[in-house]
Amino acid sequence: MSAAFSRSWCLGGRPDQANPDVGFRGMRTRLQRFIAQLTTASPTPAIKQMPFAAFFVVALFLALLLPTQFVSSGAAVIAAMVLALVASILAVYVSSRPVHPGWVLLVPSIDFVAIGLLRGGMGSGNSAFGALVLLPILWLAAERGRRFVLFATLGAVVAVLIPLAIEWRLAFDPQFVVRSLVSPLVFVVAAVVVNQLARHWQARAEDASQRAEERARLLREAVEHAERLAEREAELRALERMFRGLWAAVTEQSVIGTDRTGLIDAWSPGATKMLGYTDDETEGIRRVDEFHLQDELAARSKELNYPAGETVLNPGFSALVEPARLGVAEIREWAYRASDGRIIPVDLAVTPRLDESGDITGYLFIASDLTKAKELSRLKDEFVGLISHELRTPLSSILGYLELLRDEDGTELTANQLHYLSVAERNANRLLRLVGDLLFTAQVDSGMFQVDQSEQNLSAIVAASVESARPAAATAGIELAMSAPDRTIIRGDVVRLGQACDNLISNALKFTPRGGNVTVSVVTDAENATVSFQDTGMGIPPAELDKLFSRFFRASTATRNAVPGVGLGLVITKAIVSAHGGELGVTSEEGAGTRFTMSLPLAPVSA
Structure with a gap:
């Protein structure tokens, strides 16, 4: 061992530290540590x-x-x-x-x-x-x-x-x-x-x-905090990857995000596919209402009485988001204009984007393209109309010849032959009614359905429908009751309103078991007359209530209990009520019964 190395080592330094001052400081440090150990350790x-x-x-x-x-x-x-x-x-x-x-x-x-x-x-x-x-x-x-x-x-x-x-x-x-x-x-x-x-x-x-x-406690807490931050960061990265994957996978719907004033800050691949614009062309540059038809926005704004909404300078955007701003869920049909000028009908759902405190920071616009659905619906309506017209003529002929057979002079029919004719007539009439219902729904979908409105006594119309249904109620063992004021004046089509009441009473009787009750009542307030049809039948599952007014839809309770029908009665009834400016509502509890309400505006009182 060299003298320099020995001297350096003895003074507390490393071999490359032969400075006596450094060695003295090292010895002093050792002495201080020794004293500290004697007094504290x-x-x-x-x-x-x-x-x-x-x-x-x-x-x-x-x-x-x-x-x-x-x-x-x-x-x-x-x-x-x-x-x-x-x-x-x-x-x-x-x-x-x-x-x-x-x-x-x-x-x-x-x-x-x-x-x-x-x-x-x-x-x-x-x-x-x-x-x-x-x-x-x-x-x-x-x-x-x-x-x-x-x-x-x-x-x-x-x-x-x-x-x-x-x-x-x-x-x-x-x-x-x-x-x-x-x-x-x-x-x-x-x-x-x-x-x-x-x-x-x-x-x-x-x-x-x-x-x-x-310091050790703070260090432990800092390490734990750092570990928690690392875990949260990993979770956030995973969520971000998942969100980006989901965002990229949504290609069949257009998803557009905006701030509170309508400026676009999110543009999904589905929006690019539908409208032809990229996110670089829209985010932070364009407003969502620019892709809507201005006459639609103006009509909706007028319908909502020109809501101030997010900004009075852009009433069209306010009309788009007003229900969502007020917390009302709404899916409404609108039209988008694509980059190539095409008009695209869409079902548009608008939902608010909220921060941690629940305040609105922007909106999401989720749109589904209805072009194919509308084309399919048009072809279906054309097919239904064509088939209905083609069926109506031979059915009328069949019924006419059946009537001739029954009433022909000089020919006496046996009891069996009369029974056969009765069955044929009944089924032909049933098929004719079905054809009539199909034609009616086709007229409604095409916008050609009209009603001949005049002042009518709604109480009398309802009473006539109840009286017509009493024999069927008696046969089914169901008590049919009615309560209504003597006069309830509305403006409406007596034939169509009677048809609507007949459909609702018939439904109530079909869904109510023997020994049950069906109650029909008419009440009025300052503006409307409301007809209620309450039964004690099998009820309808809550998940199916929104589908009741769709064509050919039948509730699971109806198919399970083999209740006859094709699923057009409620569609026709809703169309009749809507044509009169009214509303048709339903509440139900499975196993307890169903209540339909038909609300119609009262006729204005003459001065």
Whole structure:
């Protein structure tokens, strides 16, 4: 090992650090760490006893090597060595297991006695080993509490006075007397200083420990927070990937996002496919109402009485989002204009985008292309109309010839033949009614359905339908009741309104089991007359109520209980009520019954 390396290593640096200043700082750092360990790390009694035992070994070596020069009383030296050995063994013992603190303090107390005997046995009080008394003084003075200063002082006095007990002539030695008086005072001062320094270091050590614990706690919390952030970040990335995947997968519907004023901030691949514009051409540049027909927006705005909505400067956009802004779910048919000028009919759902506090930050416009559906509906209506016309003529002919067979003079039919004719007539009439219903629905879909309105007594129309249904109710064992005022004047088509009432009463009777009740009532308010048709039948599942007014739809309870019908009666009834400016509603509870309400505007009172 080179001298430079050795010097550097001894001074606390690395081999490449031979600077004496650096080495001195390293030694000072080590000393500070050692002192801190003595005061804060609670060294064991065995470690505290090690310096004392080492110096006693040196004293023993000198006594054995030069007995004539150092030993004045062999017995005192032997007693000192024995006590030092006992104190060291005791220090090791109390360090290896938990004991009462008093046993620990017994170690420095024995050390004081051993030092006094050593001083008395090696030079009549003039022993060079008198400074050993500082070691137990430091031990005791470094303990927490002022009382240990007193213990250290008493121990020092014992160590100073024991030589007098061994050699009483020392009492007449002026130097011994002076040392005996001055030394305890010096030791007291040293004990006080050490105790104060120990208290200071212990306070700093406790503060440092608390700070370290606080830093460790904060570090743990920071690590946990970082781990939670990493988990949330991973979750957000996964959600973002999933959202991007879903966003890219929605190609059959147009999804457009806007802020509160209609400026587009999200444009889906489905919107690009439907309208022909890319997100770069729309996001942050165009407004959603630019893709609508302006006359549609103006009509809707007028219908809503020109809502101020999000901005009075853009009433068209306000008309688009007004129901959503008010919290009303609405799916409405609109028309989009594509980049190539095509007009695309769409079913448009508008929903608000909310922030954490529930405030509206924008809107989502989700549109489904109705072009194919409308074309299919048109072809279906044409087919239904064509087939209905083609069926109506032969059916009328069949019914005519059946009537001729029944009424032909000179021909007497048997009972079986009359029965056969009756069955044929009944089914032909049923088929003719079905053809009539199909033609009616075709007229409604084509917009050619009209009603001949005049002032009518709605109570009388309802009463006529109830009376017509009484024989069927009696046959089915169902009680049919009615309550209505004498006169309820409306403007309407008596034939079509009668047809609507007949359909609703017939439905109520078909869905009500024997022993049930059907109640028809008419009530009025300031503006409307409402006819209610309440039955105690099998009811309709809640999930099917929205489908009741679709063509050819039949409730699951109807098919399960084999209730006859083709699913056109309610479609026709709703069309009749709507043509009169009214509304047809339904509420039902499966197993308890159904209630249909037909609300019609009252005729204006003549001045």
